Amino acid sequence: MGEAEQLSLGSRTALFREGQPARHVFTLMHGTAKLTRLLPDGREQVLGFRFAGDVIGYTGGETYLFAAELLTPATLCRLERGRFDALMRRLPALERRFLDLCVQELAATQDQLVTVGRRTAEARLAAFLLQLAASRRLRLETGTVLDMPMTRSDIADFLGLTLETVSRGFTAFRRRGWVREPSHNHVELLNPRALTELIEGAACD
Amino acid sequence: MGEAEQLSLGSRTALFREGQPARHVFTLMHGTAKLTRLLPDGREQVLGFRFAGDVIGYTGGETYLFAAELLTPATLCRLERGRFDALMRRLPALERRFLDLCVQELAATQDQLVTVGRRTAEARLAAFLLQLAASRRLRLETGTVLDMPMTRSDIADFLGLTLETVSRGFTAFRRRGWVREPSHNHVELLNPRALTELIEGAACD
DNA sequence: CGTGCTATTGAGAAAAATCAAACGTGGTGG
DNA sequence: CCACCACGTTTGATTTTTCTCAATAGCACG
Numbered sequence: 001m002g003e004a005e006q007l008s009l010g011s012r013t014a015l016f017r018e019g020q021p022a023r024h025v026f027t028l029m030h031g032t033a034k035l036t037r038l039l040p041d042g043r044e045q046v047l048g049f050r051f052a053g054d055v056i057g058y059t060g061g062e063t064y065l066f067a068a069e070l071l072t073p074a075t076l077c078r079l080e081r082g083r084f085d086a087l088m089r090r091l092p093a094l095e096r097r098f099l100d101l102c103v104q105e106l107a108a109t110q111d112q113l114v115t116v117g118r119r120t121a122e123a124r125l126a127a128f129l130l131q132l133a134a135s136r137r138l139r140l141e142t143g144t145v146l147d148m149p150m151t152r153s154d155i156a157d158f159l160g161l162t163l164e165t166v167s168r169g170f171t172a173f174r175r176r177g178w179v180r181e182p183s184h185n186h187v188e189l190l191n192p193r194a195l196t197e198l199i200e201g202a203a204c205d
Numbered sequence: 206m207g208e209a210e211q212l213s214l215g216s217r218t219a220l221f222r223e224g225q226p227a228r229h230v231f232t233l234m235h236g237t238a239k240l241t242r243l244l245p246d247g248r249e250q251v252l253g254f255r256f257a258g259d260v261i262g263y264t265g266g267e268t269y270l271f272a273a274e275l276l277t278p279a280t281l282c283r284l285e286r287g288r289f290d291a292l293m294r295r296l297p298a299l300e301r302r303f304l305d306l307c308v309q310e311l312a313a314t315q316d317q318l319v320t321v322g323r324r325t326a327e328a329r330l331a332a333f334l335l336q337l338a339a340s341r342r343l344r345l346e347t348g349t350v351l352d353m354p355m356t357r358s359d360i361a362d363f364l365g366l367t368l369e370t371v372s373r374g375f376t377a378f379r380r381r382g383w384v385r386e387p388s389h390n391h392v393e394l395l396n397p398r399a400l401t402e403l404i405e406g407a408a409c410d
Numbered sequence: 411c412g413t414g415c416t417a418t419t420g421a422g423a424a425a426a427a428t429c430a431a432a433c434g435t436g437g438t439g440g
Numbered sequence: 441c442c443a444c445c446a447c448g449t450t451t452g453a454t455t456t457t458t459c460t461c462a463a464t465a466g467c468a469c470g
Contacts, residue, residue: 037319040405045319060308066315092297095304102307103265109314110271114242114250117321117365121426151448160322162427167450200245326458357417367459372418
């Protein structure tokens with residue numbers, strides 16, 4: 001794909017906003033982004049986070065259905081929508097791949113719906129941390145300490161909570177020795193098992 | 206598509222369960238179904254409702270990622286997975302159509318995430334009722350009275366609430382004259398505008 | 411005409427939000 | 441280089457929302 005430009009952008013840059021004409025499809029080469037829906041009163045719902053290797057901004061229609069914002073400095077490939085569509089028409093395998101990708105994203109969003117709709121604050125946070133760990137494993141990154149570039153507020157907007165509740169959750173996990181924060185923007189899961197049990201077994205034991 | 210069988214099934218029949226091998230793809234010809242994820246403790250999250258014309262049970266992988274259950278007696282077309290895949294391979298247009306469909310479902314699930322994650326109980330209920338009305342409009346059905354075959358408990362499991370909270374919501378809407386329930390399993394939206402405002406403008410006015 | 415299910419209503423408890431204050435930390439400019 | 445400032449975070453007290461538990465009422469079906 002020699003047709004794509006390469007970009008390097010700073011932290012907190014907006015890739016695009018909800019409702020804008022969908023002019024580009026991006027691939028995140030390095031860095032982290034969040035996808036969000038804005039509410040009329042200014043609050044936002046984070047739909048998900050995206051990491052190195054993820055494709056961002058594919059839409060069936062003419063406009064983006066959500067906003068994308070970088071959480072870290074990042075490098076991306078940017079492909080014009082027209083070229084993307086042409087590529088798609090030319091290569092049925094690509095279309096196939098995007099269908100699979102879309103099914104996967106749908107499943108992930110359904111997971112998130114379960115988490116937000118039916119779990120307690122601490123269980124939501126546990127699910128988020130385990131998700132982070134799993135997505136990192138998928139990217140074959142080594143080491144036990146996770147990058148966590150999102151703020152408490154980002155996490156809260158992802159989990160349908162307030163930032164205070166998220167903060168209290170981290171404090172609780174730290175006190176129980178389930179989690180360690182060796183430095184700003186880094187977490188280590190010391191007891192993933194306990195986090196899993198918090199999610200599955202509703203009660204204590 | 207002469208390859209599909211036609212089925213007539215009774216209310217509350219399970220089409221398939223979460224985790225089962227995905228042997229069929231269904232098209233709902235008449236009736237209503239709910240798609241659900243089961244939680245370890247027996248509670249469930251409703252992922253969505255499906256109506257006449259909707260395709261149910263397409264999965265990328267080998268197993269269903271959620272369960273599907275009829276809420277009413279229904280007639281369906283059932284196509285074997287192998288035949289479905291063959292059809293897909295033969296007809297690129299079909300693949301294209303399923304990609305669009307998947308993108309749409311993704312957007313709908315993201316909407317639902319916003320509703321469950323960031324709205325009050327009454328706003329969630331309002332969003333649900335307006336969604337019902339919109340989906341009915343898409344199906345070009347006439348009349349102002351909506352079929353609502355789902356129980357309070359189904360609605361609660363969709364909105365991340367309890368059935369009592371849903372019931373109180375209906376009572377409140379009825380008292381305000383926003384909604385009427387002419388008979389069991391039917392609703393009429395007397396003031397859709399008020400419902401919209403409840404969702405958008407957080408406050409009273 | 412019961413009987414079982416769904417829905418409503420109420421009272422009290424629990425979870426999370428809100429409001430408020432203080433803390434730490436990294437970055438900036440003097 | 442240090443002090444200060446802005447921002448994210450933590451923590452606490454209180455309020456609000458929603459859940460839970462419980463009892464009653466309404467309906468459809470047999």
